[in-house]
Amino acid sequence: MRRLSRFLILLTISLVSAQSIPEYGQCGGIGYTGPTSCAAGNACVVLNSYFSQCLPGASTNSSASATSTTSSGSTTTTTTSTSPTSTVSGFVKTDGMHFTLNNEPFTVVGANAYWVGLMNYGITDMYTGFADIAATGATAVRTLGFNEVTTPDGVAYYQSWSGSTPTVNYGANGLENFDNVISAAKAHGLRLIVTLSDYGGMDVYVNQLLGQGSPHDYFYTNATVIAFVTRYLNEPGILAWELANEPRCLGSTSATSGTCTVSTISIWAAELSAFIKSIDPNHLVAIGDEGFFNDPGNPIYVYQGSLGVDFNANLNISTLDFGTFHESWGESDSPGSFGTQYIEDHATAMKVSNKPVIMEEFGVTISSQSDTYSTWYSSVLSAGLTGDLIWQAGSDLINSPTPNDGYAVYPGSDVYVLDTQHAAALKLRDGST
DSSP: HHHHHHHHHHHHHHHHOOOOTTTTOEETTTTTOSSSOOOOTTEEEEEEEEEEEEEEETTTEEEEEEEEEEEEETTTEEEEEEEOEEEEOSSSEETTTEETTTTEOOOOOEEEEEHHSOOOOOOOHHHHHHHHHTTTTEEEEEEEEOOOSOOOSSSOOSSSETTTTTEOOOOOTEEEHHHHHHHHHHHHTTTTEEEEEOOTTTHHHHHHHHTTTGGGGGGOOOTTTTOOOGGGGGOOEEEEEOOSSOOSSSSSSSSSOSEEEEEEHHHHHHHHHHHHHHHSSEEEEEOOOOOBOOOOOOOOOOGGTTTSOOOOHHHHHOOOEEEEEEEOOOOTTSSHHHHHHHHHHHHHHHHHHSSSSEEOOOOOOOOTTHHHHHHHHHHHHHHHHOOEEESSSBBBOOOBBBBOOOOBBBBHHHHHHHHHHHHHHHHHHHTTO
């Protein structure tokens, strides 16, 4: 029996070793015990210490050697990320429910990194952050492009206000900083989805223009509130503009007029997106909203329409190119099951509108984080949802880690490995690279 057992073990090892891993499949990495031989025409490329992938037309020497030390919890590991190799050119477009680039499928997958556009990091830190994101196979990063302030406080800002007079900041901690953000992202083959207002930006506008304490929702109706996009009209590193981050009737202050409805935000979204399209025909435009539905009487509040967002109506606005939604509001007791239903409902709306829809902010801090994300990723794939951007990317920079709100995904973590596997699966599904 012992001799037979040894024979069976050797036979099993031989059979596993003989398996050919399909294109974009995993072929190595810390903790990986599967086969390592790629199908013909592919080579096993090290993307990071935890994930090697079978890539078409690659050689085993094409992976990079830019190393950085990263920390996760109480342990410290060294990871290897890819060097900048991609050239970013052309503008991303849409074709039905899909994104395209130069008439080929383009998969939107990646992460949020609001900090890279806000914290006024040096170029070295920017490169580290984007290298860590790119090493997962990401194609896109969502970040804050505009910050409105009345008193500069050391972070990057793009417009300051003195009374009702705004001043654009073209300096090193202003638009020059964002020039560097774009360059660093492009150096790693990444494109940016840029939100045009948040962090009190809406409230700064209404308070400065209309008086302190003015209702938040006047942002959507006051004619003097417009977005500035002309600096990057011809920049392929911008994938899309988003009108705002999570617009709704009640914003970051408690002030509200009491008259804001779903129509208020839909009218604003139609007018502002049409304006941006009129001056910038190159880039895609989305709202950047949480994807709330408008079904009065529904027991789940994100479906009730009470927050001023009608996802289905907004998705049909002709000057909005794709839809967005965020996970998972007020459902901490069962985020996995709620998230699955929320994904499927948005995928249904996507198919009805025949426009792309991405889940662009999602995260949980529960102990079963990896299991929850795995469930959601399976739902994204099975429902045919166009893509997703996790909240949020994390990196260890020269002086300190990037901000961690409990959701940050650092290289070497279980979720980081899961993100890498998911990006490969989405690209394989879409037939993109």
